Amino acid sequence: MSTVRRRPVRSGVTARVLDVLGAFTPSAPELGLTDIATRTGLPLTTVHRLVGELAAGGALDRGDDGRYRIGLRLWEIASLAPASRGLREAAMPFLEDLHEVTRHNVQLAVPDAADPGEVVYVERLSSRDAVSIVTRTGSRLPAHATGVGLALLAHADPDDVERVLARPLRRFTPHTVCDPDGVRTLLAQVRGYGFVISDRQIEPVSLSVAAPVRAGDGPVVAALSVVVPADGTNPHTWVPAVRAAARGISRALAAPESRS
Template sequence: MALPTDVPSDPSRSVSSRVFALLNAFTPDSPALRLVDLQAATGLPVSTVHRIAAELVELGALEKDRDGYYRIGLRMWELGSLCPQPRTLRDVSLPFMHDLYEATSENIHLAVLDGDDVLYVERVWGARSVDVASLVGGRYPLHATGVGKVLLSYSSQQFQESVLRAGLKRYTPHTIIMPGMLMRALSDVRKTGIARCIEELTLGTVSVAVPIFAPDRRVVAALSVVMHTRARSLAGVEPALRLAASSITRELAKGYDETYHERGFKRDGREVRRS
């Protein structure tokens, strides 16, 4: 089935770019959008948005409810589950994330660097965990999260400077927004191998995070524990967190071969939520 090609307002945009512009309008904060919302987010003509959305509903990439709201369809979830790196990373990490949850009863997050953001690829939590806003598939700032500080600290100087040039948004009174202070914090993360983020993204929560390494010693992800600021001493959580991350690093090395970057690991992933 051919996708629509008539967008006279901007002939330079390809069909695929229009489709992705529409799909990218959906975010964790806006999982359901009306036609007018999609038009505003994409800047495409209403007729074109309506035609693309109808095609995607028919293909299963979008769903439309009786109230006229569109949502991401199951077909997109099926395709997303085939992405090798997060699927592999999650599969290797989940057993150790469960162990870490059992040891702490707190939120356990697994995140990777994607563009200029932190992308959460897995989370394990339960009834005893502090309520947090993080979602699997959600994007969050690098400078105001524990996992973000880890990923940023092990990134190139050029990338770090680009993040600083983009500006550091304040989320709470405790968010580090001064470039010099952030760079000193990143230096400390490199020296100690752990990031501590106290009420920088959300008041009342503290995050501690550590890196996960590939066999070539690149940092490929970060693992964190997020808990209430009054929950417990960080000293009681950090050893368990470091052990979990080192165990994941070790397991990743077992599945490594020369085609890792092209194929990833040959393992199946799965979604897990603690009750």
């Protein structure tokens, strides 16, 4: 059974608005006022006022049943973010080629600017016959348990990495690597070989092959992965294609039009 992630109450109107919006998750895309108050820790009267203002501005939509969901206005604003626009535009041809070759799930993710221990998925391509996965565009997962997260964490600031590894690491399956030294080993593999295999860490039916994406010859800014069935799959089969796609995106990000 899922648990409600209760956030600490922060001062300031902006912080409270973000808390209200953050109450919505992939597992709870529709919430009532009481649900939002419980998840945020805010008084019901405050939630009622904030939700009303957000709905009036198009950031939330109110259904006929009185429950709320994220509105299109937020999607319009989010599409202006560099990670959602320049990166996705540069990456899309390579993601489409990788998807065409593999016919499996292909994902592109960036680090959470506020928390290097999490990654945000900015694009996902799938097909009807691909293995089921939990991610979607705009969703996030812990970096230590995902291929893209490990590819990003391997190139993060070492102090940030140690802070991430010093806190409890969430276990999703019996295969999730939650031991800090085990995670460090995987991060070393990324730096040494340019890719990582995350084996059944999020779901027992799938594994991912991931590689980092650089801004040309500069820092790592994103990571891509292909997610395939765990049974009957040799993940090393997909390593050359994944690494080639990552290099292609890196070159595209170095082009002048990508920096404009």
